[in-house]
Each structure stands twice: as C-alpha cells, then as structure tokens.
Amino acid sequence: MRFLADVELICEECRGTRYKSGILDVRYREKNIREVLQMTAREALSFFAAKPKIIARLKVLEEAGLGYLRLGQSATTLSGGEAQRLKLAAHLTRQDNAGVLYIFDEPTTGLHFDDIQKLLGAFHKLIEGGASLMVIEHNLDVIKSADWVIDLGPEGGDQGGRVIATGTPEDIAAARISHTGRYLARALQENRPQGTSLSKISDIAGEKASALATEPIGSTVGAEPRAR
Numbered sequence: 001m002r003f004l005a006d007v008e009l010i011c012e013e014c015r016g017t018r019y020k021s022g023i024l025d026v027r028y029r030e031k032n033i034r035e036v037l038q039m040t041a042r043e044a045l046s047f048f049a050a051k052p053k054i055i056a057r058l059k060v061l062e063e064a065g066l067g068y069l070r071l072g073q074s075a076t077t078l079s080g081g082e083a084q085r086l087k088l089a090a091h092l093t094r095q096d097n098a099g100v101l102y103i104f105d106e107p108t109t110g111l112h113f114d115d116i117q118k119l120l121g122a123f124h125k126l127i128e129g130g131a132s133l134m135v136i137e138h139n140l141d142v143i144k145s146a147d148w149v150i151d152l153g154p155e156g157g158d159q160g161g162r163v164i165a166t167g168t169p170e171d172i173a174a175a176r177i178s179h180t181g182r183y184l185a186r187a188l189q190e191n192r193p194q195g196t197s198l199s200k201i202s203d204i205a206g207e208k209a210s211a212l213a214t215e216p217i218g219s220t221v222g223a224e225p226r227a228r
C-alpha cells in the first residue's frame with residue numbers, strides 16, 4: 001500500500017494567519033494574536049508575566065519539557081513524545097489525580113537532558129497528586145527513578161518480548177543476563193541527585209510507579225529526527 005505525502009495549502013482567505021483582519025487589528029502589548037501564536041511557550045511566559053491565568057497554563061508546558069514549542073504549532077507536526085507530553089501538561093493542571101493510572105510510551109523521545117529532568121519533575125507532580133505511572137522507556141534516568149522495573153528482552157523487536165528481570169532498578173542492575181541491567185548499573189553509579197527519586201515520593205503516597213523496558217538500551221535512545 002502506498003500513501004501520498006501530506007499536502008498543505010495556504011488558506012487564500014486569510015493567507016495562513018488564521019484570523020480575519022478585524023481580529024488581527026487587536027493588539028496586546030503591541031502584538032496581535034498571530035504574532036502571539038508564533039512565540040514559544042517560554043517566550044510567552046515572560047510576555048504575559050502580568051497575567052496569572054495565562055501563566056498558569058503556560059507553566060505546565062514548560063514543566064512538561066515543552067517550553068520550546070510555538071503556541072500556534074500545528075498538532076500534526078508534533079512527534080509522538082511531544083504529543084504525549086502535551087497531554088501530560090493538560091493533566092498537570094488537574095487538581096486530583098488520586099487513583100489515576102497513566103501509561104506513557106517512550107515519553108522522553110527527542111528530549112534533551114534538561115528537559116528529561118523536567119519530565120521527571122512532572123511525573124513527580126502526578127504521583128504526589130495520587131496517580132500511578134507505567135512508562136515504557138529506554139532512558140536510564142527514567143528507569144533508575146522507577147520503583148519497579150520489568151525488563152523485556154533479551155534483544156529488541158522480534159528477538160525480545162520475554163521478561164528478563166523484574167525488581168527495583170538495583171535488582172535489574174544486578175541481573176547478569178539483562179542488557180538494561182548492565183547500562184543501569186553504570187547509571188546508578190553516577191550521583192543520584194537527592195530528592196529526584198520517584199520511589200521516595202511514591203512510598204509516601206503508597207503508590208507504585210513502574211518502568212517497562214521493552215528493548216535493550218542503546219538501540220533507540222534519543223533517536224528522533226524532529227527535535228526542535
């Protein structure tokens with residue numbers, strides 16, 4: 001089966017501005033809606049500094065590691081990881097996450113180190129709110145923050161699919177046959193920043209967070225063309 005490439009045409013009526021000229025004449029701090037939509041979430045945070053209601057919405061984008069997204073960016077151009085983090089941002093504004101189970105499929109895909117730390121922070125927030133998380137992930141910083149890891153392998157793709165090891169990140173690191181364990185052992189050697197462990201927080205909440213590694217580490221880490 002063959003698929004045609006997506007075709008995008010510029011709307012003749014508004015020439016891509018999305019708004020009628022009357023609306024484009026309205027300005028806040030000299031910018032109209034079209035110019036505002038071209039800002040990144042991060043830029044908009046300072047632009048709207050005096051508007052707490054708007055800031056509350058923008059802050060969760062930054063917290064989910066999406067501060068670089070343009071506000072008007074079309075949802076169809078988002079990567080899978082970005083789309084998941086966008087949904088995550090929406091859920092971060094929820095007051096009560098008690099009893100909610102979130103499942104993420106490689107949410108760190110395409111993220112830079114700083115943004116992975118932000119994503120972990122966002123995960124903490126969900127868990128503090130009473131949620132549980134199940135994450136399919138290759139990223140070691142995420143795996144080593146989990147309460148419980150299920151390592152699937154031994155290799156990727158159709159060479160995998162069997163449970164190789166289960167337990168805490170330390171248990172996995174000690175499992176000799178686990179590829180993930182070998183890399184995890186090294187990651188655990190590095191200084192684990194205080195207070196960033198998901199397990200510490202979820203112990204308090206009495207919840208279990210899970211990470212599920214479906215393929216050996218290193219096969220897909222950070223490989224994504226559309227990063228920013």
Ligand SMILES: [Zn+2]
Nearest residue numbers: 011013014018
């Ligand atoms: Zn139009």
